[in-house]
Amino acid sequence: MSISLTVLPLRVLHHIQRTYAPSVFETCLHYLFHCFWASPGINLTRPENMVKALAEVPVGFKGGEISIGTERLFNGEDVKALMAAAASQEVKDVLKATTQEAPERGAFGAPWLWATNSAGEAEPFFGGDRFHFIYKFLDLPFQDVALLPPAGQEKQEEVLKL
Template sequence: LELPQAGAIRPQITYSVPRFPTPSTSTSTHITHRAPFNTAYNNCAIETCCDWDHSVSLLIRCLFCTSAAISIIPKTAKMGGKVDAYIDIASLYSYITFYHIIKNQELLAAHGVQIEFVAPFPSPCTVTWVTLSISIHPVLLGAINAASGNKPPWSLPAKAKYGNFDARRSSVRVGKPDITTPDSFMERSMTVLPLRVLHFIKANYSDAVYQTAWHWFLHCFWEPPNANLTKPDVLAKTLADAPRQYPGDTRDRLFSEADVKKILEGAATQEIKDSVKAKTQEAIERGAFGAPWFWVVNDEGKGEPFFGSDRFHYMYEYLGVPYQDIAILPPQGKSAKL
């Protein structure tokens, strides 16, 4: 077993592991290592064990560090798919999409769906059977609209009027009844600064921190008193006020004063600016004309686009994830409407 070179950043490395003698199988195992063990690999010990149940598996555990996440997959196993979700803070239906995903992440995990907020150093060491992953990417909706020629829903009066009904219904259905459209929405919708912040957090903090930051930003933007995250001072205060868990206990803070300073400085670098542009361009090249936009690859390697927060049933069907569709129930006695 060869470790990656010291100093490597977020490697995606597949190791070939020699076949272990087993009673009934000749299957070898692939191991995907998603983060460097540490900066001095000669101090990192590896422990292996085997579990021969119905399929071949190999457990590798680092005895010293807690910064490694290892996915272990039988070489003969049929791989699942991948969902790339492109969302913007200024998109109401991106908020609904995000909340649907995190609200259902435990159930999705039970079906082998891994929510990848693309953390470079997940902790502690974990072993996961991965059959499907969903990755969340911050993108600038205004740039997508401009590139595709699309116009915001409120630019058409009839659509804007209907949109009020649909927004209320969608918010209540997903479990976010307090969502309200902020005043001066056009000004606030230019969310490039908070998107850069999210890209920096994604590249430098854990999966849990990135997820909480996303949820907190969406909450502050869309729920009273509706923070204007396009203003640097408001953005800094929002970061400083972010709870370690949201929703949950708000007494502990997610970021220290030093963290906030580092994040804001890092978000202003050319590298992070280019990162936002690159992910937005990736969505455009995959056909995006709005948000949330999804690019979904099934277990046969075929990719298709999906659009909107109400298309999960189509995605689950495409990916082979079991779900229960909307169905009219038979009448129960006097409750029949017709």
């Protein structure tokens, strides 16, 4: 259960989002998701694991790549500064405010996403099965789900034709 207490990763990510270029935030977000969800899964709630993960973020990581080079996004001093910022009252307050904003906007569960499109229109989306609606709202290219015949049905039909 303790692995689901994501306060530390969220504080770090909020600080990065506020102080670095969007590409740095996105790279770090992708890498931390990879660390958390890919086997064997790293408990990022432990400061020593977060320090190690931040020190290993590869430049340009987009998710899924095992190794894409040796250049790292953050140096040792950067990692120390990120961890110090995550412990600061300012970043704690930012996370509290962001967390409070969700129920104020009507969030009642997770995942709850608030998307803003290129026209400046904002809409809430709830549920992991709604991503195609989000992609359409954001006018993003995507490949929709396609139904396939049940496994083995093609072979059964071939046998029936004989």
